[in-house]
Amino acid sequence: MPVGRGWSRSSPRPWGGGGAPWIYLAPALVVLGGLLVYPIYQLGLISFFQYTQAQVSGGEPTTFRGLANYTELFGDPQFWQVLLATVVFAAACVVSTLAVGCASAVLLTRVRAVPRLALMMAALGAWATPAVTGSTVWLFLFDPDFGPVNRILGLGDHSWTYGRFSAFFLVLLEVVWCSFPFVMVTVYAGIRAVPGEVLEAAALDGASQWRIWRSVLAPMLRPILTVVTIQSVIWDFKIFTQIYVMTNGGGIAQQNLVLNVYAYQQAFASSQYSLGSAIGVVMLLILLAATLVYLRLLRRQGEEL
């Protein structure tokens, strides 16, 4: 084995005995097994049983209900309404976040150091703001009595959280504000990682700016765009804090519920643990489907795991 060539992938390494990787992996597998895999199994289990306050306090035995919790859930029009609201709201958040994030990233490559630093710092500030904090601050900005936004827009004492859509819109603004920085920084890092020679070669060949963007940068950035898209989908689909804090637990007459808050309210406010778990299982399955799509995309791009 010549030195400097590295071990070939097939030959066993002197250090890489059969059990070695598993020793390294053990802590991660133990933690994930106990705190992720096992709770998922439990979640599925609870969703098939009768589980309310009576069972939790140990007063009554749990009874197996089969699919009864699911039929109850799917028979409830509110569930479908919340599911639809969650999907539409998450999609709107993802699209807006990606648009603002990518546009800002491109902008960063076009400006000199001072504006770049200003935008970077402002974005990092928004990113660093905890969800609870961001939610309360945005509510304060849009407060009908004391907020500056209504004064600037001349809206008097218009309440943003009263109407269903305007409340969702307000939460969307906050979500975009705190999540576009991740997209911006990642895409900007990706653009910067494109080797200058490639762009120079394209320019020497007489490619226009637009052509360089479309034919050189876009394909090189595709893996990154896939990553930020899927991350945004995951985050926005399971938003909890912003909805909970900004719409006071799901809005007036529960008009702003999303699945995650709905499951929480069912479990911890109404003690319907089995219904809450069934909602959790539905969320899990939807995100799993999204993951499979993502994996197929990766495979099509010939990404090596």
Add this chain to the structure above:
Amino acid sequence: MNLLRAQVRRPWRLAAEASALLIAVVVAFPLYWMVLGAFKPAGEIESSEPRPWTLSPSLDSFRRVFEQQEFGRYFLNSVIVAVTVVIVSALIAFLAATAVTRFRFRFRTTLLIMFLVAQMVPVEALTIPLFFLMRDAGQLNTLGSLILPHIAFSLPFAIWMLRGFVKAVPEALEEAAYIDGASRARFLWQILFPLVFPGLVATSVFSFISAWNDFLFAKSFIISDTSQSTLPMALLVFFKPDEPDWGGVMAASTVMTIPVLIFFVLVQRRLVSGLGGAVKD
């Protein structure tokens, strides 16, 4: 990148710079308003003609925040949770990322796909089974009930992101260390670990934020012993839906945001290059 920039014509560049500055101002405004609100005296914050400055800054709101309940205690609890999560998950993720990148073994690809799928799990949906798990383990009302889940939930993303960094370390280094007679552990901690450290910093940002932001678990698992509560819960004490104490909320928010801001400023270079490194493979 120079080339791209050189080709931008002057008026376009000025327009781009104006837009960048405008976005920066809009994005920074909520933070400015938060800090301003924290310093405004009581009468001024609840005025129907809010001014973007204050002539008589006061510390009253901060005083109220620190006097009410044990705010310092909550702050410390939040720090303990976040720091523990960051350190423990970074070490575990480093070992796991090394295993899946430096070794070939059966089930490797399966494991990688599992780490990817694990990122998709809506952890909030696991609050119910975790509640029972923590109850049975006697962890309810302890910081452990917040630390343990967050370590687990930040691992998959951390492993996934660190892969790129471990991959980037040349195999020849490993070979040389082996030939020089270093042990595997020594190579791991004295050569690989320092080289991967920037990546660890970048990933730690995400685990720090998830732990520091935790609101749902604190709300669900810390139910009877408020001395084990964390900052988000303390903030919401001032945030009563019908009659919020805006000064208190803004002061508590400021106190809660500053540590994260400091952390970000310290690691921002690493974060940008780290995200670049993670997505380059």
